[in-house]
Amino acid sequence: MTKLSELRACKSYGNVFTKKAGVVIITSCPQCDGTSFDTVSANEESL
Numbered sequence: 001m002t003k004l005s006e007l008r009a010c011k012s013y014g015n016v017f018t019k020k021a022g023v024v025i026i027t028s029c030p031q032c033d034g035t036s037f038d039t040v041s042a043n044e045e046s047l
Contacts, residue, residue: 007040016040 009016010029
């Protein structure tokens with residue numbers, strides 16, 4: 001299971017993916033090869 005703190009979203013395409021895939025660290029968006037990301041976080045008030 002993945003924690004929210006381990007997720008990133010591509011700023012260009014909005015794709016959400018984890019920082020790691022097995023032992024490989026993902027450093028760019030698989031779709032656009034961009035490296036500009038937003039981190040995913042939970043809004044405690046909406047939970």
